Structure formats: structure tokens, C-alpha cells
Amino acid sequence: MTIATSIDDTAVTRASGGDERAVIRVRDLSVTYEVEHPVRAVRDVSFDLIQGEILGLAGESGCGKTTLAYAINRLHKPPAVISSGSITFHDRSGTDIDLLGLDERSLEQFRWDKLSMVFQGAMNALNPVISIRAQLEDVLIAHRPRMRRAERRRLAGDVLDRVGVGRDRLASFPHELSGGMRQRVMIAMALLLEPQVMIMDEPTTALDVVVQREILREIVRLRDELDFAVIFITHDLPLLLEISDRIAVMLDGEIVELDTARRIHDEPRHPYTRKLLGSFPSLTGDRGSFIRTGAAIDDGASAASTDEGQDAR
Ligand SMILES: Nc1ncnc2c1ncn2[C@@H]1O[C@H](COP(=O)(O)OP(=O)(O)O)[C@@H](O)[C@H]1O
Ligand SMILES: [Mg+2]
The missing domain is CATH 3.40.50.300 (P-loop containing nucleotide triphosphate hydrolases)
Structure with a gap:
């Protein structure tokens, strides 16, 4: 800290x-x-x-x-x-x-x-038929337009590792993941650009x-790591x-x-x-x-x- x-x-x-x-x-x-x-x-x-x-x-x-x-x-x-x-x-x-x-x-x-936000039903906001990788990369394309593709892929993988989903799920589609895993993907997305503040509503x-407890531990750990x-x-x-x-x-x-x-x-x-x-x-x-x-x-x-x-x- x-x-x-x-x-x-x-x-x-x-x-x-x-x-x-x-x-x-x-x-x-x-x-x-x-x-x-x-x-x-x-x-x-x-x-x-x-x-x-x-x-x-x-x-x-x-x-x-x-x-x-x-x-x-x-x-x-x-x-x-x-x-x-x-x-x-x-x-x-x-x-x-x-x-x-x-x-x-x-x-x-x-x-x-x-400032990013994660809501109760956020996991349902993921497009079920677009890969996790593409949805994470879309955020980077919008906010870091000059970033190279290889760098985007690396960051998307890193952030999935961070939230305990693992980069081996990059090619997965949301409908292949459990609710808890999808909510972790949303937390990954919220962390992707390293915001100073995250608002989490239920x-x-x-x-x-x-x-729920696993994810809470993860949030506390991530906060300790990323401040x-x-x-x-x-x-x-x-x-x-x-x-x-x-x-x-x-x-x-x-x-x-x-x-x-x-x-x-x-x-x-x-x-x-x-x-x-x-x-x-x-x-x-x-x-x-x-x-x-x-x-x-x-x-x-x-x-x-x-x-x-x-x-x-
Ligand atoms: N679209 C709306 N139109 C009118 N009143 C609303 C609307 N949404 C929320 N409210 C009012 O705002 C109050 C606070 O709602 P909300 O912020 O959702 O509370 P919480 O998240 O604490 O459950 C509610 O009591 C409700 O009466
Ligand atoms: Mg509420």
C-alpha cells in the first residue's frame, strides 16, 4: 500500500x-x-x-x-x-x-x-456469442486505440489471470462459463485499464x-496489489x-x-x-x-x- x-x-x-x-x-x-x-x-x-x-x-x-x-x-x-x-x-x-x-x-x-463499475447483473451484460478475448480487447481498442494487437492480447490474458479465470479461457464464450466466472470476467474488464476507482453495486x-466469498477475497487481494x-x-x-x-x-x-x-x-x-x-x-x-x-x-x-x-x- x-x-x-x-x-x-x-x-x-x-x-x-x-x-x-x-x-x-x-x-x-x-x-x-x-x-x-x-x-x-x-x-x-x-x-x-x-x-x-x-x-x-x-x-x-x-x-x-x-x-x-x-x-x-x-x-x-x-x-x-x-x-x-x-x-x-x-x-x-x-x-x-x-x-x-x-x-x-x-x-x-x-x-x-x-472509474469502472460492476453491477449485480453485470455478468449478463456480456455478449454470449462473442469470445471473452474479443470483449476485453474491444475495451482496449476503444480506450487505447494505438495499442498493438499483441499487447492487447497480452493484457487481456494478464487480467484474466489476475481475477482467477485464467488466460486459457480467452477463447471461451460467456455462455460456456458459470455465473461466478462471468462475474469475474466483468471484474477483469473493470480492471483492464487500471482505474483508480471501482464501484461495485451488489x-x-x-x-x-x-x-461470493471467493470473489470478495479476490477483490480485497486485487486492491492490495493494485491500490x-x-x-x-x-x-x-x-x-x-x-x-x-x-x-x-x-x-x-x-x-x-x-x-x-x-x-x-x-x-x-x-x-x-x-x-x-x-x-x-x-x-x-x-x-x-x-x-x-x-x-x-x-x-x-x-x-x-x-x-x-x-x-x-
Ligand atoms: N425510476 C425511478 N422513478 C422514481 N423513483 C425511483 C426510480 N428509481 C428509484 N426510485 C426511488 O429512489 C429510491 C432509491 O432507489 P435505489 O437507489 O435503487 O435504492 P437502493 O439501491 O438502495 O435499493 C427508491 O426508494 C425509489 O423510490
Ligand atoms: Mg440498489
Whole structure:
């Protein structure tokens, strides 16, 4: 990891520019569905996504998680409208990009390249009759038009190796692969251009529990290797406690609490967070089996070794 392994509260909550390690800075963002009775699905949401962290976004169905994810990537469609706020992306080269100011062409370049997304049903978005290789290479052709064919093939193979599918499946067609394998291919595609941020909206919800855990381990390992930041969305708070560095809790379109995973678990402040925790009675003492391999953001008191120590008990 290239970032600090501890975070102090003042750095996170500093009211002026926010955390200086932020890769995405969302401020006072509101998204409204302009229907007959307008629904403000996201209400004045502000947070920083820190380079290299896994930020979990929790909250029950309908609270606005997907609306927020789409808005950050500007993938929202009418009747959804961003009614106020700002989203700033801090590029590796040091440039701040105003995401709400990008035109459609710039957005197309931006997506996949700097920020990619994997959705619950993403695996079904693959064309069943086009080879995995061709679909991966298409992303490279669109975003790296000058790249040579041999280089494209090598990268497509490398990225499949990375996600545990293996380059020997390059010639396969999606319909020949299981759901879990296809979702891994989508993660490979999301990683292909080495984005700084990956947004994952319930990416494993449709998969069985064993496959789901394998893929989660893979995501944590890939983050450790490649140092991208992740916004990981799910209604499953216990799952987030295992994989996240920090967790934001969303209720009725607002983020009501945002803190390190450990503090969300040990000292939840908002009644709704307590309710979410309380509704999972299996979580009594420790945080269960911890699959984080390297905590990017934590509060110093909870180094990864401590967590492993708890597992052994
Ligand atoms: N197309 C739509 N038209 C009107 N309201 C919508 C539409 N899509 C979502 N909403 C509203 O936005 C709220 C948030 O939805 P969503 O972001 O999908 O929640 P989540 O992902 O947390 O389940 C919902 O409660 C719903 O009422
Ligand atoms: Mg959703």
C-alpha cells in the first residue's frame, strides 16, 4: 500500500477541503427522480473516497445506494436528475476533474479508464456469442486505440489471470462459463485499464455464498496489489464489516454515519446503525472471519494483526 495505514478523525472530518488523500470528493449531492411526486432519492450526501480504501456503503433496499452509484459515474438517466452538489475526481496526474462538468464524450473516456463499475447483473451484460478475448480487447481498442494487437492480447490474458479465470479461457464464450466466472470476467474488464476507482453495486448478490466469498477475497487481494479504491455497495452489513476499511450507512437518501469498519462495529453512534447491527444476532463479540488482507484505512488501534488474533480465538 502506498497510503498511510492509520487515519485520524480530524483528517476525515476536516470541514475545509476534506481528506487530502481523496480520489473522489462528493459534496452536498442530491439526486431527484422528477416524477409526478418527485423523490429525492439522494439527499445532500458528502463524503471522501480515499485512495486505496474499500468504502462499504450499507443500507436497506430503496435507501438510494444505486442512485448514488449511478450519479457518481454519471450513468443516471431521466427521470433522475442531479439537483445539486458537486463530484470531484482527483486524477493520478494531479488534476481535479469536475465530473458534473464533463460532456458525454469525455465521460465515455473517463468511464472504465479512471472509474469502472460492476453491477449485480453485470455478468449478463456480456455478449454470449462473442469470445471473452474479443470483449476485453474491444475495451482496449476503444480506450487505447494505438495499442498493438499483441499487447492487447497480452493484457487481456494478464487480467484474466489476475481475477482467477485464467488466460486459457480467452477463447471461451460467456455462455460456456458459470455465473461466478462471468462475474469475474466483468471484474477483469473493470480492471483492464487500471482505474483508480471501482464501484461495485451488489456484485456478488446473485451468486451462491461460496462463490461470493471467493470473489470478495479476490477483490480485497486485487486492491492490495493494485491500490485502487472501491465503493462496495450491499444491504449486507456483516459482509461489509469483513471487507471494508470504512463504512458509510445510508438511510432514506442520507449518509447518517461514516466511520472505520471497526468503530461502526464497536461503537456505532447512529440509532439506525445500531439497528442494522442488532438485526444480525450472530455478530456478538468479534467481527467473525476477517478476510481483509491489508487494511488501508484504520484507526491505529486496530491493526490487521489484531484482527487475525481475534480469528484465532
Ligand atoms: N425510476 C425511478 N422513478 C422514481 N423513483 C425511483 C426510480 N428509481 C428509484 N426510485 C426511488 O429512489 C429510491 C432509491 O432507489 P435505489 O437507489 O435503487 O435504492 P437502493 O439501491 O438502495 O435499493 C427508491 O426508494 C425509489 O423510490
Ligand atoms: Mg440498489
